[in-house]
Every structure is written in structure tokens, then in C-alpha cells.
Amino acid sequence: MPLQPVTRRSVPDEVFDQVLAEVVDGEIEAGEALPSERRLAEVLGVSRPAVREALQRMAQTRLLDVRHGGATTVRDFRRFGGLDLLPRLLVRKGDLDTAVARSILEARLVVGPGVAALAAERGGPALEALLTDTVDALGATDDGVEQQLHALTFWDQVVDAADSMVFRLMFNSLRAAYEPALVALAPLMAEEVGQVGAYRLLTSAIGAGDPETVRAAADRVLRPATTSLLTALAALTSQESP
Template sequence: MALTPITKRLVPDDVFDQLLGEVVDGSLSAGDTLPSERRLSELLGVSRPAVREALQRMSATRLVEVRHGGATTVRDFQRYAGLDLLPRMLVRDGELDPTVARSIIEARFAIAPGVARMAAERIGRADEHTRRALEEALGTLAAAGDPVARQHAALAFWDAIVDIADSIVFRMMFNNLRLAYEPALEALAPLLDGEVSNLDGYREIRDAVVDGLGLAAQGAATDLLRPATEAMVDFLDALQDEPDEDEPAEDGPGKDEGEAR
């Protein structure tokens, strides 16, 4: 386990982040036993209460199983963790994780059209305040003067769509996806600006929802999201494939030929 000392001003969040990184990266596998609180505090250079709080957070996010008077065991995070972990996983050590970002973009494309359809089918339940929020978000989007402002306006538009859909599960999913996305919003905004600049696409969704046309709302959302989704996935795949600067370059043909001689 490659743990490094932490300055006290950053505890206990950094303790949690470092343990999380070990679990997500696979340095700690499901079934592994963590060192004792005392040993972890020695390895990290922090107090035992800070370690204890971090372990409690790990337990709350279902990353470990803490047994009173016994060992703390790592769980398989892909089977036990919830969407609340996404914000922590997307940006770690100040860097975007392309794999997690790709999953969020793909989830958005898979879920949003269905939410738009549900909103259209349930528009009759929406109160005047919720309907007005949709119009206000569209107006804000039209007036936004830069990519970041347009991103925030687009999030407000989808927030209103989720409210109209009136599903507590979709609401919680949206909340967590938004929390995961917002830390990387400024970095990703230029790549998604073509989408949030497509006012006609948003108006088509709005019109279909207001008119109660479920299939039309679903199709309009799919048409709006598809181009940026495909572009983002290509970008993130390329980012993931970039060689690590710390890794030595692969041997060229000259070296192989020399060794052959």
C-alpha cells in the first residue's frame, strides 16, 4: 500500500481521499484487511481521531466493512458503492479521471431522454412554478454569454425537466450526477458548448414536454445530446490513451536491431 504522510491541515479529508484512491485504483482489493487505526495514523502522520473519521466515511460509503473489535475489510466498491461516491471519483488529486467522466457522459445520454419522455407524460401534474422554471431556464440559456454560463443554464433546464418528471429516483440520480459533473464543468464546458448553444434543440424538448408528447420529447433529447456525447467519449478515450509522462518510452526499432546484432 503506497500511503504517504499528510499535513494535518488537510485531515481527515485527505485520509479519506488517499484510502479511496487505493480502493478505486485496485491497490487495495476486495477482502483485503486495512492496518489498525494506530498503524494507519503512524503511516499517514496524522492523529487516530482523523483516521477514525476517515474510516467512518469509508464505511458510510460502503467501501469497507468495519467490525467492532475486529478487522476493517475492503469491499468491492463496484458492487457496494452508490452514486454519492462519483464526485470523489471524478476528480482525484486535482486530475480528471477519464474513465469515470466517460461513464457520467454515457449515463447522461442513456437517462436524460427517458426523463424527458416521463416529464412529457406527467406535465399535467406540474404546478405553475415548475412550468415557469423550465421557461426561465430556457431564457437564461438564450441570454448566456459564455460556455460556462450556458452550462449552468442547461443544468437548470434539466433540473426543471427532472422536477416535471416527478420521480424521486431520477431526482437523486440527477443530484449525484450533477455533483460529480460540476467540479469539471469549466474544463468540459468548451467541449459541450455546441450542445448548449443549440437553442432550437432545447426548444424542441420544451415544446414536446409542454404538449405532453412523450416520444417526441425522448427523440428531441436524444438528438440534442448525441453529437456532444460522441465527441466527449472520443475525447476522453484519447485522453485515457495518452502515455504517462513518468513511463519510459517504448524501445524503438534501432535498439532491437542493435541487440539482435
């Protein structure tokens, strides 16, 4: 096993994760009050500032409602949580949440073609050249992880060209959720990132600039893996429910 960097988790990190787990795994219902900072500090065996820092970070992500003088209460993460919660929701209590995984695949299929269409409107020949280089690099390797990285670069360039702050920020959040799992996902994504031809078609469609053609080409890149993974997920789900 290759040596890997030691991870040093700070005390507030630890507290944050524990509280987050309580909230996300439903140990504490929305609306319920958390123990006081002093009490938490005592129970967890850490200082109050450490607890405080963790709780404030939770509040920042709209998962807690901290009120001066009053109790700190839990908010409904399903109603207030942001995209950054995604990695934490994808794996709950140690298991993959298939419904969440499904939603990621579906969202990709909706957003990807839309972004590509926008990019095509604004990219010009410079974009096509850039993407061609990336696809060349993608085609030049057989390593699943490297292929995924090139594919990520491809979409990164597309998002850039789309010149859309909203899609850029969405992409950032999704990438942040995706990258840590990249190695584990290599076998699952092989079907998609191995299709160099589909990427080439999408690239030239973007260069040509017709939105509908681009949408179709982007769909062709994303759909095959999406379909087979959705099928696999459905099998998993029916298997675990009975």
C-alpha cells in the first residue's frame, strides 16, 4: 500500500463532523434544540471556543439557527442545505444513498447539455482548439483516473466558455464532491471517459455553434454511462429494500 499523507484533523473539525452527523443522520430532528455550548464542550471534552467554532460553521451553512441568549436549534437541511452538503448526503451512516447518487446523474444530464449550448454560443474557434487539445490528452491515456481528470478539465473549459457564474459555482461544488471519490469511481466512469469519439463530436459541434446539435452531442457523451449507472443503482435499491 502506497504511503499516504497523514491527516490531522483539528478539534473543531472533529466537533463539526460529529454535530453534522447528528443533524444529517436525523439523530436530532429539525426544530430541536442543541445542548448549550458549555454542555457540549463538557461532554465532548474540548474547550468552548472549539465547540463555538464548529457551531458557527454549521450556522454558516444554514444547518443551525444560533440565537444570542436563546437556544441553538437545528434547521431542516433538506430545505436549507446548500450544494456543499452533497458529499455528506451521498454517504449516510456509511452507506451509499442511491437516491442521491441517482439525482447526481440526472442533474448532470440536465445541466451538461445546457452549459455546452451556452459555451457554443460564446466560445468561438479558440474554445474548439482548447477542447481539442484536452480531448487529445484524454485519448492518449488508458488510465481511468487520468481520463477522468481530462474529462473534468474538458467540462471545466466548457463551463468557463459558457461565461456563467451560476454554472461555474455549481460546477465548483460538484467537482469538490466528485474529486475525492475519483479513484473509487474509475471503473464506473470508464464507459464514459473512454468514449473519445463522443467527446470529439461534442467538441466540433461546439465549434460549429448550433445549440441543438451541441445539446444532442453533449447528451450523447453523458447518457450512456448515466443510463447504465442508473440501471445499476436501481438494481441496488431493489436489492436492499426487501
